[in-house]
Amino acid sequence: MANAQLGVVLVTGGAGFIGCALSQKLAASSERWVAVDVMHPQVHQTAERPADLHSAAELIVGDVTDAAVWDEVLASVRPDVIIHLAAETGTAQSLHEATRHADANVVGTTAMLDALGRAGHVPARIVLSSSRAVYGEGSWQREDGTVYQPGMRSHAQLEAGQWDFPGARALPSSVDATIPSPTSVYGATKLAQEHILAAWVGALDTELTILRLQNVYGPGQSLINSYTGIVSLFSQMAEQGASIPVYEDGLITRDFVYIDDVANAFVAALARPRASGVSRYDVGSGVGTTILELAAAIAEYHGAPAPAINGAFRDGDVRFAACTIDRTLAELDWAPQWSVAQGVAGLQEWIAAQA
Numbered sequence: 001m002a003n004a005q006l007g008v009v010l011v012t013g014g015a016g017f018i019g020c021a022l023s024q025k026l027a028a029s030s031e032r033w034v035a036v037d038v039m040h041p042q043v044h045q046t047a048e049r050p051a052d053l054h055s056a057a058e059l060i061v062g063d064v065t066d067a068a069v070w071d072e073v074l075a076s077v078r079p080d081v082i083i084h085l086a087a088e089t090g091t092a093q094s095l096h097e098a099t100r101h102a103d104a105n106v107v108g109t110t111a112m113l114d115a116l117g118r119a120g121h122v123p124a125r126i127v128l129s130s131s132r133a134v135y136g137e138g139s140w141q142r143e144d145g146t147v148y149q150p151g152m153r154s155h156a157q158l159e160a161g162q163w164d165f166p167g168a169r170a171l172p173s174s175v176d177a178t179i180p181s182p183t184s185v186y187g188a189t190k191l192a193q194e195h196i197l198a199a200w201v202g203a204l205d206t207e208l209t210i211l212r213l214q215n216v217y218g219p220g221q222s223l224i225n226s227y228t229g230i231v232s233l234f235s236q237m238a239e240q241g242a243s244i245p246v247y248e249d250g251l252i253t254r255d256f257v258y259i260d261d262v263a264n265a266f267v268a269a270l271a272r273p274r275a276s277g278v279s280r281y282d283v284g285s286g287v288g289t290t291i292l293e294l295a296a297a298i299a300e301y302h303g304a305p306a307p308a309i310n311g312a313f314r315d316g317d318v319r320f321a322a323c324t325i326d327r328t329l330a331e332l333d334w335a336p337q338w339s340v341a342q343g344v345a346g347l348q349e350w351i352a353a354q355a
């Protein structure tokens with residue numbers, strides 16, 4: 001699926017998990033592939049160039065919130081395509097470090113656009129890695145068949161152990177049917193990114209593709225970032241012989257999508273003919289998995305003790321997050337290939353090789 005027509009590509013956050021995976025697929029066939037990344041210490045063990053970043057990729061170490069960094073970058077790089085990945089990604093952390101998340105995610109986006117304005121440059125295409133976090137709890141269906149969006153679970157509700165919305169069942173989210181309603185500061189900043197970029201491309205008559213990613217996991221994900229990457233965290237616990245603690249009643253549900261499938265979704269989005277306006281796609285496996293099922297599969301792989309459901313909770317945690325990928329399947333030359341069982345095994349092998 002390599003795309004020789006990409007031209008000059010600028011990838012913010014390009015030295016991270018998704019950026020490196022994408023570089024392996026596209027950097028060699030691009031005219032230039034320039035990653036701008038601050039090498040955040042919560043994500044990167046050292047500020048050294050990551051081994052997973054393709055050798056054809058240039059790496060500029062810099063902060064996307066810094067106007068001077070942008071002016072310097074755009075003085076020598078005139079991107080045909082910008083893939084905007086740079087972000088603070090700690091969903092729970094963002095409740096208590098809201099300014100930090102807003103700064104990187106919101107100001108990081110506006111600083112990029114202002115710098116493009118100063119440079120008098122409009123890329124032909126911008127691709128944003130948005131998140132399933134924009135949906136919050138999404139839509140639920142009552143027993144009488146009516147569908148509603150319940151908003152977020154209150155602290156009192158969680159303290160009472162009422163994990164679900166009574167008398168209703170969760171529905172998968174979709175770009176076509178679910179009104180975004182984030183329950184985390186992180187989700188709100190990702191939605192702000194979508195709105196800011198949509199307004200900008202609308203005014204400047206260029207193109208924005210928004211990929212709303214579900215829970216991405218797999219080889220290359222930071223093993224030191226304890227604020228994100230639940231599959232990696234669980235894997236390291238089980239590998240050390242610990243029983244994995246599982247919140248609520250174990251039935252929090254997520255769509256876990258393997259990194260290779262996600263990178264291929266970006267490749268497919270970039271391979272589409274260019275057009276003005278905004279396109280939105282859900283990128284997931286299309287399958288919901290409970291956290292207990294995930295933990296049990298990882299524990300079994302390592303022969304670790306069974307996971308322990310502990311009834312703990314985190315404010316702002318979404319109960320159910322999965323998506324339908326119908327539009328993505330129909331419009332992009334893409335389909336997910338990895339089941340959770342295959343992906344979990346692939347990740348364990350990679351983690352073992354890092355030791």
Ligand SMILES: NC(=O)c1ccc[n+]([C@@H]2O[C@H](COP(=O)([O-])OP(=O)(O)OC[C@H]3O[C@@H](n4cnc5c(N)ncnc54)[C@H](O)[C@@H]3O)[C@@H](O)[C@H]2O)c1
Binds near residue numbers: 036062089215222
């Ligand atoms: N991994 C997931 O499950 C997931 C799910 C949904 C959306 N996303 C989105 O995908 C994107 C990439 O996520 P990832 O999983 O590769 O995370 P990651 O943390 O591995 O990569 C993000 C990169 O951005 C860099 N960065 C952070 N702040 C920066 C700043 N101010 N200036 C420049 N660089 C900065 C970090 O150093 C890191 O290399 C993010 O926008 C995230 O919101 C990820």
